[in-house]
Structures are given as C-alpha cells and as structure tokens.
Amino acid sequence: MIKNYLKIAWRNMVKSKAHSFINIAGLSVGMAVAMLIGLWVYDELSFDRYFSNHERIVQVMQHQTFNGTVLTQTADPIPLGLKLRESYMSDFKYVVLSTWTTENIISYGDKKFTQRGNFTQPEAPDMLTLKMLSGTRSGLKDPSSIMLSATLAKTLFGTADPINKVLKINSKFSVKVTGVFEDMPTNSSFxxxxxxxxxxxxxxSEPWVQRASTRWGNNSWQIFAQLAPNADIDKVSAKIKNVKLENIAAQGDKVGAEFKPQVFLYPMNKWHLYSEFKNGIVTGGPIQFVWMFGIIGVFVLLLACINFMNLSTARSEKRAKEVGIRKAVGSIRSQLITQFFMESLLVVAFAYVFSIVLVELALPWFNNVADKKLSVLWFNPWFWITTLSFSILSGLVAGSYPALYLSSFNPVKVLKGTFKVGRFAAIPRKVLVVMQFTVSVTLIIGTVVVFRQIQFAKNRPVGYSRDGLLYVVSKTEDIHNHFNAVRDELLKSDAIVQMAESESPVTQVWSNSSGFEWRGKPVGMQDDFATIGVSYDFGKTVGWQFKDGRDFSKALATDSTSIVINEAAAKFMNLKNPVGEILKSDGHNVTVVGVIKDMLMSSPYEPVKQTIFYISRDAASVASLRINPNMSTHNALDKIQKVFEKYAPSAPFDYKFADDEYAKKFDQETRVGKLASVFAMLAIFISCLGLFGMATFMAEQRTKEIGVRKVLGASVFNLWRLLSADFVVLIIISLVIASPTAYYFMSGWLKGYQYHSEISWWIFALTSLAAITITLLTVSYQSIKAALMNPVKSLKTE
Structure with a gap:
C-alpha cells in the first residue's frame, strides 16, 4: 500500500513540474534558513557548556549606587578575592583572582607574537576543567611558569615538545612551559x-599591583569562583553581600563607602545570554537575539508551508474528479488523507535533502557574517532527530489542510459536474497570503530600522579626527623611555605630523576616579570621572576641538597640575565658566585650563562620560600617531615600523587604526542587520514563489474568461489590471497589519539605546512601495502572458 501511495505521489510530482518546483524550492529555502538559525541558536544556548563545572562556576560581581542609580560591574579589588579565600572557603571549592584577557608579547628565540591571555591563580585550570594535551593542570603552581593553548604551542614550537621550554612575556618575565591545553571553543567566555x-x-613584578593588594577601592581585576558541592548561590551571595562595604569603611575610604557596594555571585550559565543590567536588575543581553532569530526561523519555515497549502488547495478543482472516482470505486476518506499526506511528505523529503546542501554551501558566508564557527552536526544524533522531526512536522502541517479539504469532496457532485468550490473557498488562501507578506514586510521594516540606527550612531560627532590616526599599545617601556627620540625621528621622516602618549586609546576608557571636590558641589553628590593621563601633544595629535580655554603647554610649568575637561564634565559639575576653576583630589589642587567638545571614546549608543585629561607622570601605555596625509599609508607605516623596531626590538609592531577600532563598536548591530536583511529577502523570495504559483493557477483558471473579455474588446492593460488587482489588495492589507506591528517591536528595541534614531514615516512608505512593486513584478509575467494569449485557442472548445 505504501509503495502504491509513493508511486502515485511521484507521478503527480512529475506531472505538475512547475507546481512541484515551487513547493520544493520554497520548502528547501525555508528549511535551510531554519537549520542555519537552529545551529546559531544551539551555539548560543551551549555557550560555556564546554566547561564541565559550568553549573557551579560563578563570577564575583558588585552593585554600586551612583546618585540613586544602581550600576553593576564585573571589576573587583584584590582584597575581596583574598578575603573570600581566607574566610569563606567553606562555601567555595575554588576562588581565583585574575587579570583581564589582555594582549601580551610572547617571545621564543627570534619569534615574537602578540597574544591574549590572563595572569591567574593556580586553581584556574582545575576550575575550568581544561583539557590538557601535555603537562598537568597544576602547572601554574610554579611562579615562573606558563600554560599555552594548542594553537600557540604549535605556532611557537611546531611539532616539537613544548614542555619545559623557556619563553619570555613582555620581555620581562622568563617562564617555563608546564602545560598545553586544548583551544577553548569560540562559544565560551575564555x-x-x-x-x-x-x-x-x-x-x-608590578609595584602598583602590590600597593593595590590592600586597597578595597581599586576595582581593576576579576574574581571567579566555583561553589562548594552543597553551597547555594543565593545564600552565599547573601552571606558575602556586605564584605566590601564593611572593609572599605574600616579602611577609611569614605568615597568608596558612599557607593554602597554590594557583592554578589553571577552564574556562568548567564554570563553570555543575560549580560545586561539596569538599575541592578538583569534586563537581558544576547538572549533577545536568540528569541528574535528563533521566531524568524519559525516564521520563514511557516511561509514555505503556507506556499504548499496555498498551491495544493488552489489546484483542488483539477483533482476533484480524481477524488470523486477514487471514492466511487471504494476509497475511504482515511486512504485519501494518507495519499495526500504521502505526497506532502515526498515533497518535504526532496526539500530536506536540498536544504542540507544549501546549508553546507551557505555556512562559510553565514559564519563570516555571524562571527561564528558553525558546522553541520553530522555525527550528533540530536541534530538528525530534531531536523527530521521538524521536517516531518512541516510536511504534516503543510499537507494537513489540502488532505482534509480535498478528501471531503462529494463524489456525486464531482462526477455529475455540479461540484463548485464555492465563493468563499479562496478566503483561506487569501488569509495565508496576507500572513506571508505581513511577516515579510515586518522583517523588511525591522531591517531598515536596524541599519538606520547603526548609521545614526556612526554619524554621531566624535569630537576628534579619526583620519590617519593610529595607536600602538606598548607592552614594554622601550617606546616611552625613548619617546622624544622616536618622535623626532618619525617627524624628520615625514611619516607623521604628530605623536603623543596616553594611558587609554582614543576609542576606550581604561581608568575612572571619584572623590573630586569643586566649588558649588552639592552636599552628598557622588562623582565619577573617566580620568586619562596624556602627554603634552595629545590634543594636537588626536585633534581636540576646544569650546573654551586652551591646550596643555610645555612652556608653562604650572600645566603639570592643570587639567582639560570635556563638555560632559563641565555640565556634570554645573560650571558656567569652568576655565580657571580649581578641583581638589586626594589633597591636591588641579586647575581647569580648557574645555573640549565631547570625545566619543566608549559606546556610540550611550552618553559621553564626564572626562578629565591630565599630564601623566608615569609611563604611558599607548602611543598615538597622526600619519602625514601627503604620504601614502603604506609608506608611512613602513617607516613607522622601522623606527619602532629600532627602539623596541623585542616587541612586534602591532598597530590599530582609530577608525577601524571605532567601527568595531557596531559589529553586533551590523551582524544582526545583515542577518535580518538576508532572512527578510529570503522571506520575500518564498512569498513571491507562492504568489507566482497562485498567479499561474489563476491565469489557468480564468483562461476562457480572458478570451471572452479580449473578444469583447478588453485591452492588455485592462486584463493585466484585472488579474493583478486581487493580489495588490492582499498586499495592502498586509501592509496595514505589518506597519503598526513593526513599529511596536522596533520602537521597543530602540528604547534599549539611550542614543537612538526615530522611526520615520518614509520607512513605511518606502517599504509599502517596494512590496507592491515586487508583487506586481511577480504576478505581471503570468498576467501579461495570459492577456496576450490568442482568444481563439481558449474559446475553440466552446
């Protein structure tokens, strides 16, 4: 019986090639999109699951109250980690202090590379359950050791055994390789x-770190921990909540105590997907994109299923006699339902195979856009169970309405020729078309809003010139110690026009300070400033734009205790005429000599933070250079590299352009926009396939009507308008539904950004015009083809 069903299903597929092609093409694309999104969602949901103890690993974080607003941060003081290790180890299996994952120079012989890594306590490898390829997890107990990833070990040593080889870190530390661990996956926090x-x-090796080991107010490090087997995260968080507040108050740090720090533990399973806090409460993170793309995947697959249902029911009249004959010769309804479901599942089977091929072909592009390393999970049984289940479900959903509808025909009426589908038979098809284009138009509007928000932020004034500005983060003090010689040599070579040093690059803020006093400061007001040490020529190098006052001057000895502030700082301190005002910090007075336009150094979607620039007395870690616009970038970089390698031979010349680093701030939104635009185009493609099939069927159905109208004098334009009008009406209904829906969701999305664009009316107008144009182009081929047909052919049988 099954074999017979399959034979008939195959014959019907071959007989209606265009119909079958549209169904298989639509379903293939829909399934491929759903699979790609499914792989992406799986990758996101399995973030940090690589670590065996991920359910027990936590990060020690803190809330601080700033002028009534609770701010959440991952940065902690060293004494907090030491206190947890000393007094609370009954609640923890491990407590680990760590630096941030920063760039360092790893050198071996003549080889030197800039690599990212952490200085961390010895228990870290055990806590993370690193998979060791050689050596042991206990290797960091040796204070002069290093553990390498498999990729770095291969880069440095090739196939040779790296264990006990001696390396150098930042040309300062000689360390011995005690272990090689498997590269941690891309979907992990490490x-x-x-x-x-x-x-x-x-x-x-760092005196400033030694001094900070007793200072509860210096939040510059990370603390990770693994809970004890029977410990409850909420109870432990409650127990350690006031540890910092009590100790910072005891240390006499009144400013730090005013922020009312509250320590808490945040589980690893939430680090990635739930990383955003607002006023001390988790508000989301990448989980919103997981939901968004998951819903898009379901809808795109649903669009393909709608095509199948539409085309199958539209062709019901052609199969009415077949159903009538089958029933007359004894077929029961359940057999007919099985037959139609079998046809549906056969189409789905072909679509499933083609979708796997499409996914394999699209993955390189998809990984590039999504910044992932996804692959088809060929050997994962859950992948096959899930995809096959969804495919079968899609086949059953797509075939359910046709099967139930076609099998319900009355055989007597069909065979007597009195069967009519009824005036309301087309309503379900029209509803489904409206659903298709509602989803497609909503996706298009959402994509436009995303890209407009990105462009809006990109066009925001940055307060300095990024053209030809690059910076080098120094891992050694060689450039700083020879700064004047390096600068003079580069200026003489005409490679640059300016050079300066700073303690943060122009695209980031690495230091914040509080506890400032100024005239008119309200009692009880809490302050927090971004504080950046710079050299005298920093303003000229980056292109400061002054609103008031002047730049630092080497000719004035008093400028060593002067500061330049931004507009945000002047506004924050409510200073009408800030130049000449005196600020006090740690018992020292500093004088404001200049006010610059706000420099956009952090998030382009957030307000610029109040910032203080001062002349740095310590070694600055960032060298900023302005390339000579009259020299090619390639030649200038070549000259700069030679000078840097001359004065810092142990450090690779790693530079970053300010405009490239600024562009990276939009990476996440750009990825979302690109993916959404592709999915929107595919949704439109699937919907248009369905429209094309419907238009083809309608043209076939109305062949004789068109012939009669042509004989009576109807023009080609009149016939085209007649056949296209129904579809245009459906698209207009879709636009009426989609526009407020898209506005509601996208306005909510935009509210997540403090600095955001507005949703303009022209977005809806342009999208509406595009949707109607696409619809007309899709149906016009069949409409015009039918209108141009010789009426003699369509009427000769009458």
Missing part, C-alpha cells in the same frame, strides 16, 4: 585566551 600565567608572577 575563547580569546591563548595562555595562562601565574598570578604571583604578575603581582611580584
């Missing part, structure tokens, strides 16, 4: 870590 080095080595 994906950039290529080496781990001992925390004790870091502390012993």
């Amino acid at each position: 994906r950039e870590v290529t080496f781990l080095a001992p925390w004790d080595l870091y502390v012993s």
